Amino acid sequence: MKILFWGTPTYAVPTLDALHRAGHEIVGVVTQPDRRRGRGKQLMPSAVKARALELDLQVFTPERIRLDHSCQQHLADLGADLSVVVAFGQILPTEVLVQPPLGCWNGHGSLLPRWRGAGPIQWCILEGDAETGVGVMAMEEGLDTGPVLLERTLDIGLLENAHQLGDRLSQLTADLMVEAIPRIQAAGPGPEDERHRRLGVRPQSAEFTYARMLKKTDYSIDWSCSALAIHRKVMGLFPGAVTLWKGKRLKIMITEPLIERLRDQLSADVRDLVGRWPTGDHPGGTVLESNAAGVVVSSSGCPLLIREAQLEGKGRCSGQALAQQLQATPGDRLG
Numbered sequence: 462m463k464i465l466f467w468g469t470p471t472y473a474v475p476t477l478d479a480l481h482r483a484g485h486e487i488v489g490v491v492t493q494p495d496r497r498r499g500r501g502k503q504l505m506p507s508a509v510k511a512r513a514l515e516l517d518l519q520v521f522t523p524e525r526i527r528l529d530h531s532c533q534q535h536l537a538d539l540g541a542d543l544s545v546v547v548a549f550g551q552i553l554p555t556e557v558l559v560q561p562p563l564g565c566w567n568g569h570g571s572l573l574p575r576w577r578g579a580g581p582i583q584w585c586i587l588e589g590d591a592e593t594g595v596g597v598m599a600m601e602e603g604l605d606t607g608p609v610l611l612e613r614t615l616d617i618g619l620l621e622n623a624h625q626l627g628d629r630l631s632q633l634t635a636d637l638m639v640e641a642i643p644r645i646q647a648a649g650p651g652p653e654d655e656r657h658r659r660l661g662v663r664p665q666s667a668e669f670t671y672a673r674m675l676k677k678t679d680y681s682i683d684w685s686c687s688a689l690a691i692h693r694k695v696m697g698l699f700p701g702a703v704t705l706w707k708g709k710r711l712k713i714m715i716t717e718p719l720i721e722r723l724r725d726q727l728s729a730d731v732r733d734l735v736g737r738w739p740t741g742d743h744p745g746g747t748v749l750e751s752n753a754a755g756v757v758v759s760s761s762g763c764p765l766l767i768r769e770a771q772l773e774g775k776g777r778c779s780g781q782a783l784a785q786q787l788q789a790t791p792g793d794r795l796g
Contacts, residue, residue: 462486462646465541465561469493471508472631473547476568478512479635480545485642487518488539493550494522527554536560543645546600547634550579555602562650565600566641567607568634570627572614573598574669577605582627584672585617586697589689592616593626595633597641599653599662608662611641619692619726620717622699684746684758684796688718688765704746704795706772706787711795714777715769719757730754731766738764746795751784758795 462485466477469492481487490513495504506514513520521536523529533556543563546553548570558565571581572594585593594614599607613633617626648659675698682691682704695702695716702713717727719735727735731754738749743759750757755768770787771777778786 462642463488463540463542464642465489465491465536465539465544466509466513467491467544467546467549467553468509469507469550470548472570472627472634473509473549474512475631475635476545476547476638477509477516479639480642481516483639483642487513487516488541489519489521489536491521491523491526491536491549494524526551526557530556533557533560543642544600545638545642547638552602552604553600558600558602563645563648564653564656566610566638566645567598567600567605568638569596569598569605570630570634571672572596572612573605573609574665576672577669578672578674580672580675582623582630583675583697584670586621586623586626587693589693590617593630595630595637597637599657606665608657608664610644610660610662611637612663613637619723620696620728622696622715624699682713682796684744685761686745688720688760688763689723691760691765692716692718700771706795707793710773711787712771712777713767713769714771715767715779717766717768719764719766721763728754734764734766740764744794748789748791748793748795750791751781751787751789753781755780755783756787756789 464480464485464487466487492507492509495506498505510520521532523532537560541561543561544565546565547568573596576584592614594612596609596612598609601607615629648656680698680701680703682694682702695713700714704711717731721735724732724735740762745760747759748756749759749764755766757764757766769779770783772786775786
């Protein structure tokens with residue numbers, strides 16, 4: 462199959478690799494333009510561009526594909542049988558969607574129609590979903606609105622952060638897309654409605670949830686929330702959830718909610734901490750104890766263990782080293 466691949470972040474790289482290993486002809490790779498990153502603000506290619514160049518593939522970097530008619534024509538001239546899109550970062554216009562005779566297919570990291578949009582992995586953790594998954598969806602001009610061809614689910618672990626879940630979902634996306642392509646090929650070209658009927662795609666329901674873009678304020682921890690809500694923020698926004706410690710910025714990276722009903726899902730070395738402190742006896746964000754596992758802090762309900770964090774101007778550390786770095790003593794307050 463002649464495939465035009467669209468993708469930008471690291472999440473999309475396993476799918477590009479899987480399609481290449483499967484023997485498909487990648488006629489071109491479309492990705493976001495190089496961006497300035499890091500302290501030196503140097504122009505850096507996207508993860509997909511870097512991998513595509515290693516594979517000696519032709520790369521296109523339109524700033525806005527909707528307005529770049531010259532690029533649209535170049536892509537049409539490649540003669541791809543179908544397009545595969547994984548986290549590209551722009552909505553494709555109709556002029557692009559209609560080019561390949563077998564359609565444009567998107568690998569999306571959620572169980573559609575839940576979490577349409579750019580941040581499904583973060584939001585499924587933030588909202589406490591028990592499971593998530595991947596769908597291969599026929600693309601329309603709307604945002605993640607197309608019918609679903611294949612879908613697989615994954616359970617979300619209590620102690621799993623967004624990067625870890627993203628790694629699992631990205632590999633599942635690659636596997637599912639490789640599985641989907643022979644079906645798409647077998648269905649053949651023709652009018653879209655007829656192709657979709659032959660494929661047996663599932664239309665999405667009208668009710669959906671939207672994974673809105675995250676704002677800077679989303680990353681700030683509110684210690685009046687429950688331990689579980691704070692934990693979900695830390696893991697869902699990994700490694701960016703922040704609070705203040707004695708006037709300095711403290712980035713919190715790993716936590717565990719010390720909740721009795723979740724005891725079996727906690728790390729073995731902290732299960733004995735559950736139930737040691739009455740709930741609600743201290744204002745949220747109060748240090749209750751420092752120990753070998755880290756720093757225990759109050760919330761609106763059960764306590765929360767901070768296992769790993771990074772204080773402004775310092776390196777990230779965990780456990781007893783974190784407690785020593787913060788010089789945390791019972792009664793100190795975060796926030």
